[in-house]
Amino acid sequence: MNESILLSVSGLKVKFNSHLILDDLSFDVKRDSTLAILGPNGAGKTVLFRAMLGLIPFEGKIAWAPDVKVGYVPQKLFVGKDIPLTVSEFLEIKEKDRSKVLGVLKEVGLGDSSLQEIHRGARLLKTKLGVLSGGELQRVLIAFALLGGPNVLLFDEPTSGVDISAEETVYALISKLKKEKDLTIIFISHELEVVYRFADSVLCLNKQKVCFGPPREAIDKKSLEALYGEEVHFYKHHNHEHYHENGH
Amino acid sequence: MDTNLLFLIFVGALVGASSGYLGSFMVLKRMSLVGDALSHVALPGMAIAITLAINPMLGALIALTLAVIGIWYLGEKSEIYPEALVGVFFTASLAIGILVTPEPELLEALFGNLESIGTMDGLITIAGAIVIFWATRLISKKLLLGVISEDLATSTGVNMPQVNLIYLLLVGLAVALGVKFVGTLLMGALVIVPAVSAKNLAKSISNFQFLASILGVLSIFFGILIAKWLGISSGPPVVLVSIAFFGLSYLLKK
Numbered sequence: 333m334n335e336s337i338l339l340s341v342s343g344l345k346v347k348f349n350s351h352l353i354l355d356d357l358s359f360d361v362k363r364d365s366t367l368a369i370l371g372p373n374g375a376g377k378t379v380l381f382r383a384m385l386g387l388i389p390f391e392g393k394i395a396w397a398p399d400v401k402v403g404y405v406p407q408k409l410f411v412g413k414d415i416p417l418t419v420s421e422f423l424e425i426k427e428k429d430r431s432k433v434l435g436v437l438k439e440v441g442l443g444d445s446s447l448q449e450i451h452r453g454a455r456l457l458k459t460k461l462g463v464l465s466g467g468e469l470q471r472v473l474i475a476f477a478l479l480g481g482p483n484v485l486l487f488d489e490p491t492s493g494v495d496i497s498a499e500e501t502v503y504a505l506i507s508k509l510k511k512e513k514d515l516t517i518i519f520i521s522h523e524l525e526v527v528y529r530f531a532d533s534v535l536c537l538n539k540q541k542v543c544f545g546p547p548r549e550a551i552d553k554k555s556l557e558a559l560y561g562e563e564v565h566f567y568k569h570h571n572h573e574h575y576h577e578n579g580h
Numbered sequence: 581m582d583t584n585l586l587f588l589i590f591v592g593a594l595v596g597a598s599s600g601y602l603g604s605f606m607v608l609k610r611m612s613l614v615g616d617a618l619s620h621v622a623l624p625g626m627a628i629a630i631t632l633a634i635n636p637m638l639g640a641l642i643a644l645t646l647a648v649i650g651i652w653y654l655g656e657k658s659e660i661y662p663e664a665l666v667g668v669f670f671t672a673s674l675a676i677g678i679l680v681t682p683e684p685e686l687l688e689a690l691f692g693n694l695e696s697i698g699t700m701d702g703l704i705t706i707a708g709a710i711v712i713f714w715a716t717r718l719i720s721k722k723l724l725l726g727v728i729s730e731d732l733a734t735s736t737g738v739n740m741p742q743v744n745l746i747y748l749l750l751v752g753l754a755v756a757l758g759v760k761f762v763g764t765l766l767m768g769a770l771v772i773v774p775a776v777s778a779k780n781l782a783k784s785i786s787n788f789q790f791l792a793s794i795l796g797v798l799s800i801f802f803g804i805l806i807a808k809w810l811g812i813s814s815g816p817p818v819v820l821v822s823i824a825f826f827g828l829s830y831l832l833k834k
Contacts, residue, residue, distance in 0.1 A: 406729055
Protein backbone atom coordinates (compact mmCIF):
# COMPACT_ATOMS: atom_id res chain seq x y z
CA MET A 333 0.00 0.00 0.00
CA ASN A 334 1.15 3.54 -0.81
CA GLU A 335 2.56 5.34 2.27
CA SER A 336 0.14 8.24 1.98
CA ILE A 337 -2.91 5.98 1.78
CA LEU A 338 -4.48 5.22 5.13
CA LEU A 339 -7.42 3.13 4.04
CA SER A 340 -8.07 1.32 0.81
CA VAL A 341 -11.50 -0.12 0.09
CA SER A 342 -11.99 -2.17 -3.05
CA GLY A 343 -14.94 -4.11 -4.42
CA LEU A 344 -16.81 -3.89 -1.12
CA LYS A 345 -20.14 -5.68 -1.01
CA VAL A 346 -22.40 -6.02 2.00
CA LYS A 347 -25.52 -8.16 2.00
CA PHE A 348 -28.14 -8.65 4.70
CA ASN A 349 -29.87 -11.90 3.89
CA SER A 350 -30.31 -11.48 0.12
CA HIS A 351 -30.61 -7.70 0.34
CA LEU A 352 -27.70 -5.84 -1.22
CA ILE A 353 -26.79 -2.86 0.99
CA LEU A 354 -23.45 -1.85 -0.49
CA ASP A 355 -22.51 -2.73 -4.03
CA ASP A 356 -18.99 -2.83 -5.47
CA LEU A 357 -17.64 0.13 -3.53
CA SER A 358 -14.02 1.24 -4.03
CA PHE A 359 -12.20 4.29 -2.69
CA ASP A 360 -8.97 5.32 -0.95
CA VAL A 361 -8.56 7.63 2.03
CA LYS A 362 -5.39 9.73 2.28
CA ARG A 363 -3.57 10.30 5.53
CA ASP A 364 -4.49 13.52 7.37
CA SER A 365 -7.49 14.13 5.15
CA THR A 366 -11.09 14.76 6.18
CA LEU A 367 -13.46 12.57 4.22
CA ALA A 368 -17.21 13.07 4.34
CA ILE A 369 -19.58 10.27 3.46
CA LEU A 370 -22.73 11.85 2.10
CA GLY A 371 -25.98 10.17 1.24
CA PRO A 372 -29.70 9.93 1.99
CA ASN A 373 -31.23 7.78 4.73
CA GLY A 374 -30.81 4.10 3.96
CA ALA A 375 -27.87 4.72 1.61
CA GLY A 376 -25.66 2.38 3.63
CA LYS A 377 -23.48 4.99 5.33
CA THR A 378 -23.55 3.46 8.80
CA VAL A 379 -23.26 -0.02 7.29
CA LEU A 380 -20.06 1.13 5.55
CA PHE A 381 -18.68 2.25 8.91
CA ARG A 382 -19.60 -1.03 10.52
CA ALA A 383 -17.86 -2.93 7.74
CA MET A 384 -14.79 -0.70 8.08
CA LEU A 385 -14.72 -1.47 11.80
CA GLY A 386 -15.01 -5.20 11.13
CA LEU A 387 -18.34 -5.46 12.92
CA ILE A 388 -20.22 -7.14 10.09
CA PRO A 389 -19.30 -9.67 7.39
CA PHE A 390 -18.55 -8.33 3.92
CA GLU A 391 -17.14 -9.30 0.53
CA GLY A 392 -14.25 -7.43 -1.05
CA LYS A 393 -11.29 -5.79 0.60
CA ILE A 394 -10.92 -3.21 3.37
CA ALA A 395 -7.25 -2.54 4.05
CA TRP A 396 -6.11 -0.17 6.80
CA ALA A 397 -2.50 1.04 7.03
CA PRO A 398 -0.66 -1.06 9.66
CA ASP A 399 -0.19 1.79 12.16
CA VAL A 400 -3.85 2.72 12.25
CA LYS A 401 -5.64 3.19 15.55
CA VAL A 402 -9.32 3.88 15.11
CA GLY A 403 -11.51 5.91 17.44
CA TYR A 404 -15.19 5.35 16.75
CA VAL A 405 -17.97 7.78 17.62
CA PRO A 406 -21.27 5.94 17.11
CA GLN A 407 -24.44 7.68 16.02
CA LYS A 408 -26.17 7.06 19.30
CA LEU A 409 -26.18 4.87 22.37
CA PHE A 410 -29.10 2.99 23.79
CA VAL A 411 -28.58 4.02 27.38
CA GLY A 412 -31.83 4.38 29.28
CA LYS A 413 -32.30 7.12 31.85
CA ASP A 414 -32.60 4.37 34.45
CA ILE A 415 -29.12 2.95 33.85
CA PRO A 416 -26.94 4.27 36.68
CA LEU A 417 -23.76 4.61 34.60
CA THR A 418 -22.07 7.95 35.17
CA VAL A 419 -19.94 9.84 32.68
CA SER A 420 -16.80 9.20 34.71
CA GLU A 421 -17.55 5.48 35.00
CA PHE A 422 -18.13 5.33 31.25
CA LEU A 423 -14.83 7.03 30.45
CA GLU A 424 -12.98 4.98 33.07
CA ILE A 425 -13.94 1.84 31.18
CA LYS A 426 -11.21 2.91 28.78
CA GLU A 427 -8.83 4.88 30.99
CA LYS A 428 -8.15 4.47 34.71
CA ASP A 429 -6.00 7.57 34.97
CA ARG A 430 -8.30 10.32 36.22
CA SER A 431 -6.09 13.16 34.98
CA LYS A 432 -6.16 11.77 31.44
CA VAL A 433 -9.97 11.54 31.61
CA LEU A 434 -10.17 15.16 32.75
CA GLY A 435 -7.71 16.20 30.04
CA VAL A 436 -9.81 14.62 27.32
CA LEU A 437 -12.98 16.20 28.69
CA LYS A 438 -11.25 19.55 28.46
CA GLU A 439 -10.29 18.82 24.88
CA VAL A 440 -13.89 18.23 23.88
CA GLY A 441 -15.00 21.41 25.62
CA LEU A 442 -16.51 19.88 28.75
CA GLY A 443 -14.57 21.38 31.63
CA ASP A 444 -12.52 24.45 30.72
CA SER A 445 -9.83 25.82 32.99
CA SER A 446 -12.08 28.59 34.33
CA LEU A 447 -13.43 27.94 37.82
CA GLN A 448 -17.03 27.78 36.68
CA GLU A 449 -16.18 25.27 34.00
CA ILE A 450 -14.22 23.07 36.40
CA HIS A 451 -17.36 22.80 38.50
CA ARG A 452 -19.38 22.03 35.43
CA GLY A 453 -16.92 19.31 34.45
CA ALA A 454 -16.95 17.81 37.94
CA ARG A 455 -20.74 17.81 38.02
CA LEU A 456 -20.89 16.30 34.57
CA LEU A 457 -18.63 13.43 35.63
CA LYS A 458 -21.20 12.38 38.22
CA THR A 459 -24.12 12.71 35.81
CA LYS A 460 -25.78 9.60 34.42
CA LEU A 461 -25.09 9.01 30.75
CA GLY A 462 -28.80 8.56 30.04
CA VAL A 463 -29.77 12.08 31.12
CA LEU A 464 -27.19 14.02 29.08
CA SER A 465 -28.39 16.29 26.31
CA GLY A 466 -27.71 15.17 22.74
CA GLY A 467 -24.80 17.57 22.37
CA GLU A 468 -23.23 16.61 25.70
CA LEU A 469 -23.54 12.90 24.96
CA GLN A 470 -21.85 13.41 21.63
CA ARG A 471 -18.92 15.21 23.24
CA VAL A 472 -18.62 12.44 25.81
CA LEU A 473 -18.58 9.89 22.98
CA ILE A 474 -15.86 11.86 21.21
CA ALA A 475 -13.92 11.97 24.49
CA PHE A 476 -14.30 8.19 24.76
CA ALA A 477 -12.96 7.75 21.23
CA LEU A 478 -10.02 10.09 21.93
CA LEU A 479 -8.98 8.19 25.09
CA GLY A 480 -7.42 5.40 23.07
CA GLY A 481 -5.06 7.90 21.39
CA PRO A 482 -6.41 7.23 17.87
CA ASN A 483 -4.98 8.54 14.60
CA VAL A 484 -8.27 8.01 12.76
CA LEU A 485 -11.64 9.22 13.96
CA LEU A 486 -14.80 7.67 12.53
CA PHE A 487 -17.68 9.98 13.32
CA ASP A 488 -21.26 8.96 12.63
CA GLU A 489 -23.52 11.99 12.61
CA PRO A 490 -26.66 11.66 14.68
CA THR A 491 -29.84 12.04 12.63
CA SER A 492 -31.79 13.42 15.56
CA GLY A 493 -31.45 14.52 19.14
CA VAL A 494 -28.85 17.20 18.52
CA ASP A 495 -30.01 20.69 17.66
CA ILE A 496 -28.39 22.65 14.87
CA SER A 497 -26.23 24.88 17.07
CA ALA A 498 -24.86 21.88 18.98
CA GLU A 499 -24.19 20.13 15.69
CA GLU A 500 -22.37 23.19 14.44
CA THR A 501 -20.07 23.29 17.46
CA VAL A 502 -19.40 19.55 17.24
CA TYR A 503 -17.97 20.02 13.76
CA ALA A 504 -16.03 23.06 14.92
CA LEU A 505 -14.69 20.85 17.70
CA ILE A 506 -13.70 18.12 15.26
CA SER A 507 -11.81 20.52 13.03
CA LYS A 508 -10.10 21.97 16.12
CA LEU A 509 -9.06 18.47 17.21
CA LYS A 510 -7.78 17.79 13.75
CA LYS A 511 -5.51 20.81 13.93
CA GLU A 512 -4.21 19.94 17.40
CA LYS A 513 -3.69 16.24 16.81
CA ASP A 514 -2.43 14.12 14.00
CA LEU A 515 -5.85 12.89 12.96
CA THR A 516 -7.50 11.58 9.83
CA ILE A 517 -11.24 12.10 10.04
CA ILE A 518 -13.95 10.16 8.27
CA PHE A 519 -17.43 11.40 9.02
CA ILE A 520 -20.93 10.53 7.95
CA SER A 521 -23.22 13.39 7.15
CA HIS A 522 -26.45 14.13 5.37
CA GLU A 523 -25.90 17.89 5.44
CA LEU A 524 -24.36 19.29 2.30
CA GLU A 525 -23.45 22.47 4.15
CA VAL A 526 -21.36 20.56 6.69
CA VAL A 527 -19.62 18.63 3.92
CA TYR A 528 -18.60 21.82 2.10
CA ARG A 529 -17.32 23.47 5.24
CA PHE A 530 -15.40 20.70 6.91
CA ALA A 531 -14.42 18.01 4.39
CA ASP A 532 -11.59 18.09 1.89
CA SER A 533 -13.03 15.12 0.04
CA VAL A 534 -16.43 13.52 -0.20
CA LEU A 535 -17.80 10.09 -1.01
CA CYS A 536 -21.38 10.29 -2.23
CA LEU A 537 -23.06 7.03 -1.41
CA ASN A 538 -26.32 5.49 -2.43
CA LYS A 539 -25.70 1.76 -2.19
CA GLN A 540 -22.86 2.35 -4.63
CA LYS A 541 -20.36 5.11 -5.22
CA VAL A 542 -22.12 8.08 -6.82
CA CYS A 543 -19.24 10.53 -6.67
CA PHE A 544 -15.84 10.90 -5.07
CA GLY A 545 -13.37 13.77 -4.81
CA PRO A 546 -13.08 17.32 -3.46
CA PRO A 547 -16.65 18.44 -2.58
CA ARG A 548 -16.81 21.40 -4.97
CA GLU A 549 -15.76 19.25 -7.89
CA ALA A 550 -17.45 15.98 -7.07
CA ILE A 551 -20.89 17.20 -6.05
CA ASP A 552 -22.87 18.32 -9.06
CA LYS A 553 -26.48 18.25 -10.21
CA LYS A 554 -26.15 14.75 -11.58
CA SER A 555 -24.69 13.22 -8.43
CA LEU A 556 -27.27 14.99 -6.24
CA GLU A 557 -30.04 13.56 -8.38
CA ALA A 558 -28.53 10.12 -7.99
CA LEU A 559 -28.45 10.66 -4.22
CA TYR A 560 -31.73 12.36 -3.52
CA GLY A 561 -33.88 11.83 -6.61
CA GLU A 562 -35.15 14.04 -9.38
CA GLU A 563 -36.96 16.59 -7.24
CA VAL A 564 -33.81 18.06 -5.76
CA HIS A 565 -33.19 21.63 -6.78
CA PHE A 566 -29.61 22.63 -6.87
CA TYR A 567 -28.57 26.20 -7.36
CA LYS A 568 -25.54 28.37 -6.76
CA HIS A 569 -25.42 31.96 -5.62
CA HIS A 570 -22.93 34.21 -3.81
CA ASN A 571 -20.35 31.46 -3.68
CA HIS A 572 -22.67 29.35 -1.55
CA GLU A 573 -24.29 26.22 -2.79
CA HIS A 574 -27.60 25.06 -1.46
CA TYR A 575 -29.93 22.25 -2.02
CA HIS A 576 -33.27 21.27 -0.71
CA GLU A 577 -35.55 18.35 -1.10
CA ASN A 578 -39.14 18.91 -2.11
CA GLY A 579 -41.91 17.46 -0.06
CA HIS A 580 -39.78 16.74 3.02
CA MET B 581 -26.84 -18.23 68.06
CA ASP B 582 -25.38 -21.69 67.53
CA THR B 583 -22.39 -22.34 65.28
CA ASN B 584 -24.52 -24.14 62.71
CA LEU B 585 -26.69 -21.09 62.24
CA LEU B 586 -23.62 -18.84 62.01
CA PHE B 587 -22.17 -21.17 59.38
CA LEU B 588 -25.42 -21.07 57.39
CA ILE B 589 -25.55 -17.30 57.56
CA PHE B 590 -21.94 -16.96 56.46
CA VAL B 591 -22.34 -19.31 53.49
CA GLY B 592 -25.72 -17.78 52.68
CA ALA B 593 -24.23 -14.28 52.71
CA LEU B 594 -21.68 -15.38 50.09
CA VAL B 595 -24.50 -16.78 47.94
CA GLY B 596 -26.53 -13.57 48.31
CA ALA B 597 -23.59 -11.31 47.56
CA SER B 598 -22.48 -13.19 44.46
CA SER B 599 -26.02 -13.48 43.05
CA GLY B 600 -26.71 -9.80 43.68
CA TYR B 601 -23.44 -8.76 42.08
CA LEU B 602 -23.99 -10.87 38.95
CA GLY B 603 -27.64 -9.90 38.90
CA SER B 604 -26.71 -6.24 38.49
CA PHE B 605 -25.35 -7.02 35.02
CA MET B 606 -28.32 -9.30 34.25
CA VAL B 607 -30.68 -6.39 34.87
CA LEU B 608 -28.58 -4.01 32.75
CA LYS B 609 -28.47 -6.53 29.93
CA ARG B 610 -32.28 -6.84 30.16
CA MET B 611 -31.95 -10.58 30.64
CA SER B 612 -33.86 -10.80 33.90
CA LEU B 613 -36.22 -13.51 32.70
CA VAL B 614 -33.34 -15.56 31.37
CA GLY B 615 -31.81 -15.48 34.84
CA ASP B 616 -35.07 -16.65 36.35
CA ALA B 617 -35.74 -19.43 33.87
CA LEU B 618 -32.13 -20.59 33.99
CA SER B 619 -32.50 -21.61 37.61
CA HIS B 620 -35.10 -24.22 36.64
CA VAL B 621 -32.47 -26.12 34.68
CA ALA B 622 -30.75 -26.98 37.93
CA LEU B 623 -33.56 -29.40 38.88
CA PRO B 624 -32.92 -32.30 36.47
CA GLY B 625 -29.20 -31.99 37.23
CA MET B 626 -29.87 -32.27 40.96
CA ALA B 627 -32.20 -35.19 40.40
CA ILE B 628 -29.60 -37.15 38.47
CA ALA B 629 -26.96 -36.31 41.10
CA ILE B 630 -29.27 -37.56 43.88
CA THR B 631 -29.91 -40.79 41.97
CA LEU B 632 -26.17 -41.29 41.50
CA ALA B 633 -25.52 -40.32 45.14
CA ILE B 634 -23.21 -37.41 44.33
CA ASN B 635 -23.47 -33.82 45.61
CA PRO B 636 -26.65 -32.27 44.13
CA MET B 637 -24.88 -28.91 43.84
CA LEU B 638 -22.43 -30.52 41.44
CA GLY B 639 -25.29 -32.00 39.40
CA ALA B 640 -26.93 -28.58 39.28
CA LEU B 641 -23.68 -26.99 38.15
CA ILE B 642 -23.21 -29.45 35.30
CA ALA B 643 -26.81 -29.03 34.09
CA LEU B 644 -26.53 -25.24 34.31
CA THR B 645 -23.22 -25.17 32.46
CA LEU B 646 -24.67 -27.18 29.59
CA ALA B 647 -27.75 -24.94 29.48
CA VAL B 648 -25.64 -21.78 29.54
CA ILE B 649 -23.51 -22.98 26.63
CA GLY B 650 -26.75 -23.74 24.78
CA ILE B 651 -28.24 -20.26 25.34
CA TRP B 652 -24.96 -18.61 24.51
CA TYR B 653 -24.65 -20.56 21.28
CA LEU B 654 -28.19 -19.70 20.20
CA GLY B 655 -27.68 -16.05 21.11
CA GLU B 656 -24.41 -15.68 19.24
CA LYS B 657 -24.65 -17.98 16.29
CA SER B 658 -28.25 -18.25 15.25
CA GLU B 659 -30.81 -15.81 14.01
CA ILE B 660 -33.42 -17.25 16.36
CA TYR B 661 -34.55 -14.91 19.09
CA PRO B 662 -33.34 -16.64 22.26
CA GLU B 663 -36.01 -15.44 24.69
CA ALA B 664 -38.75 -17.69 23.31
CA LEU B 665 -36.49 -20.72 23.15
CA VAL B 666 -35.34 -20.08 26.70
CA GLY B 667 -38.99 -20.16 27.80
CA VAL B 668 -39.67 -23.45 26.05
CA PHE B 669 -36.42 -25.18 26.93
CA PHE B 670 -36.37 -24.22 30.60
CA THR B 671 -39.97 -25.03 31.40
CA ALA B 672 -39.38 -28.38 29.71
CA SER B 673 -36.40 -29.04 31.96
CA LEU B 674 -38.47 -28.08 34.99
CA ALA B 675 -41.18 -30.56 33.96
CA ILE B 676 -38.61 -33.32 33.38
CA GLY B 677 -36.88 -32.44 36.64
CA ILE B 678 -40.10 -32.81 38.60
CA LEU B 679 -40.69 -36.23 37.03
CA VAL B 680 -37.21 -37.60 37.69
CA THR B 681 -36.53 -36.15 41.15
CA PRO B 682 -37.19 -38.76 43.87
CA GLU B 683 -40.34 -37.75 45.77
CA PRO B 684 -38.73 -37.24 49.23
CA GLU B 685 -36.16 -34.80 47.83
CA LEU B 686 -38.53 -32.96 45.48
CA LEU B 687 -39.79 -30.33 47.90
CA GLU B 688 -36.34 -29.37 49.14
CA ALA B 689 -34.95 -29.28 45.60
CA LEU B 690 -37.74 -26.93 44.56
CA PHE B 691 -37.80 -24.64 47.59
CA GLY B 692 -34.52 -25.13 49.44
CA ASN B 693 -33.72 -26.79 52.74
CA LEU B 694 -31.28 -25.41 55.28
CA GLU B 695 -30.92 -28.80 57.02
CA SER B 696 -29.41 -30.31 53.88
CA ILE B 697 -26.50 -27.85 53.74
CA GLY B 698 -23.30 -29.51 54.94
CA THR B 699 -19.66 -28.57 55.40
CA MET B 700 -18.79 -29.71 51.88
CA ASP B 701 -21.48 -27.40 50.44
CA GLY B 702 -20.02 -24.58 52.49
CA LEU B 703 -16.53 -25.15 51.12
CA ILE B 704 -17.82 -25.35 47.52
CA THR B 705 -19.72 -22.09 48.08
CA ILE B 706 -16.67 -20.27 49.46
CA ALA B 707 -14.56 -21.38 46.50
CA GLY B 708 -17.36 -20.55 44.05
CA ALA B 709 -17.94 -17.08 45.49
CA ILE B 710 -14.22 -16.29 45.24
CA VAL B 711 -14.23 -17.36 41.58
CA ILE B 712 -17.37 -15.27 40.89
CA PHE B 713 -16.05 -12.06 42.42
CA TRP B 714 -12.58 -12.42 40.94
CA ALA B 715 -13.72 -13.31 37.40
CA THR B 716 -16.57 -10.81 37.28
CA ARG B 717 -14.24 -7.99 38.30
CA LEU B 718 -11.92 -8.99 35.48
CA ILE B 719 -14.61 -8.80 32.81
CA SER B 720 -16.86 -6.13 34.34
CA LYS B 721 -15.65 -3.20 32.22
CA LYS B 722 -15.96 -5.17 29.01
CA LEU B 723 -19.41 -6.41 30.04
CA LEU B 724 -20.51 -2.87 30.81
CA LEU B 725 -19.30 -1.51 27.51
CA GLY B 726 -21.08 -4.37 25.77
CA VAL B 727 -24.33 -3.44 27.53
CA ILE B 728 -24.03 0.15 26.32
CA SER B 729 -23.01 -0.69 22.78
CA GLU B 730 -21.78 -3.99 21.34
CA ASP B 731 -20.39 -2.04 18.39
CA LEU B 732 -18.36 0.25 20.60
CA ALA B 733 -17.08 -2.71 22.62
CA THR B 734 -16.14 -4.75 19.55
CA SER B 735 -14.51 -1.75 17.87
CA THR B 736 -12.26 -1.29 20.91
CA GLY B 737 -11.14 -4.89 20.61
CA VAL B 738 -13.41 -6.58 23.14
CA ASN B 739 -14.31 -10.16 22.24
CA MET B 740 -17.98 -9.87 23.17
CA PRO B 741 -19.00 -13.51 22.56
CA GLN B 742 -16.22 -14.63 24.90
CA VAL B 743 -17.14 -12.09 27.58
CA ASN B 744 -20.82 -13.05 27.35
CA LEU B 745 -20.01 -16.75 27.70
CA ILE B 746 -17.82 -16.20 30.78
CA TYR B 747 -20.53 -14.07 32.31
CA LEU B 748 -23.31 -16.61 31.72
CA LEU B 749 -21.12 -19.42 33.09
CA LEU B 750 -20.63 -17.36 36.26
CA VAL B 751 -24.40 -16.88 36.54
CA GLY B 752 -24.79 -20.66 36.22
CA LEU B 753 -22.26 -21.08 39.03
CA ALA B 754 -24.07 -18.57 41.26
CA VAL B 755 -27.39 -20.34 40.70
CA ALA B 756 -25.79 -23.71 41.52
CA LEU B 757 -24.40 -22.29 44.78
CA GLY B 758 -27.81 -20.99 45.77
CA VAL B 759 -30.12 -23.90 44.93
CA LYS B 760 -29.81 -25.55 48.35
CA PHE B 761 -30.72 -22.30 50.10
CA VAL B 762 -33.48 -21.04 47.86
CA GLY B 763 -34.45 -24.02 45.69
CA THR B 764 -34.48 -24.27 41.91
CA LEU B 765 -37.90 -22.71 41.54
CA LEU B 766 -37.05 -19.47 43.29
CA MET B 767 -33.27 -19.12 42.92
CA GLY B 768 -33.69 -16.87 39.89
CA ALA B 769 -35.32 -14.31 42.16
CA LEU B 770 -32.14 -13.99 44.21
CA VAL B 771 -30.25 -13.03 41.05
CA ILE B 772 -32.84 -10.55 39.86
CA VAL B 773 -34.77 -8.97 42.74
CA PRO B 774 -31.87 -7.50 44.78
CA ALA B 775 -30.42 -6.04 41.56
CA VAL B 776 -33.73 -4.51 40.49
CA SER B 777 -34.15 -2.96 43.95
CA ALA B 778 -30.58 -1.65 43.87
CA LYS B 779 -31.22 -0.05 40.50
CA ASN B 780 -34.04 1.98 42.03
CA LEU B 781 -31.58 3.55 44.46
CA ALA B 782 -28.24 3.58 42.66
CA LYS B 783 -26.47 6.79 41.66
CA SER B 784 -23.63 5.10 39.84
CA ILE B 785 -22.63 1.65 38.62
CA SER B 786 -20.26 0.94 41.51
CA ASN B 787 -22.98 2.05 43.92
CA PHE B 788 -25.45 -0.20 42.05
CA GLN B 789 -23.24 -3.28 42.30
CA PHE B 790 -22.51 -2.68 45.96
CA LEU B 791 -26.20 -2.22 46.84
CA ALA B 792 -27.23 -5.29 44.83
CA SER B 793 -24.70 -7.42 46.73
CA ILE B 794 -25.74 -6.00 50.11
CA LEU B 795 -29.45 -6.52 49.41
CA GLY B 796 -28.66 -10.10 48.34
CA VAL B 797 -26.86 -10.68 51.66
CA LEU B 798 -29.67 -9.11 53.70
CA SER B 799 -32.37 -11.11 51.89
CA ILE B 800 -30.60 -14.38 52.69
CA PHE B 801 -29.81 -13.30 56.26
CA PHE B 802 -33.37 -12.42 57.25
CA GLY B 803 -34.79 -15.25 55.13
CA ILE B 804 -32.67 -17.82 56.98
CA LEU B 805 -33.68 -16.43 60.36
CA ILE B 806 -37.37 -16.58 59.45
CA ALA B 807 -37.04 -20.10 58.01
CA LYS B 808 -35.29 -21.30 61.19
CA TRP B 809 -37.78 -19.55 63.43
CA LEU B 810 -40.86 -20.95 61.66
CA GLY B 811 -39.26 -24.27 60.68
CA ILE B 812 -40.12 -23.88 56.98
CA SER B 813 -38.34 -24.18 53.61
CA SER B 814 -35.81 -21.37 53.23
CA GLY B 815 -36.63 -20.35 49.63
CA PRO B 816 -39.97 -18.57 50.15
CA PRO B 817 -38.89 -16.38 53.11
CA VAL B 818 -35.61 -15.41 51.37
CA VAL B 819 -37.47 -14.37 48.24
CA LEU B 820 -40.22 -12.58 50.16
CA VAL B 821 -37.64 -10.61 52.14
CA SER B 822 -35.99 -9.57 48.86
CA ILE B 823 -39.39 -8.54 47.50
CA ALA B 824 -39.98 -6.46 50.66
CA PHE B 825 -36.69 -4.67 49.96
CA PHE B 826 -37.88 -4.09 46.42
CA GLY B 827 -41.07 -2.44 47.72
CA LEU B 828 -39.02 -0.27 50.04
CA SER B 829 -36.62 0.75 47.27
CA TYR B 830 -39.55 1.66 45.06
CA LEU B 831 -40.99 3.93 47.74
CA LEU B 832 -37.60 5.54 48.39
CA LYS B 833 -37.12 6.15 44.68
CA LYS B 834 -40.33 8.20 44.65
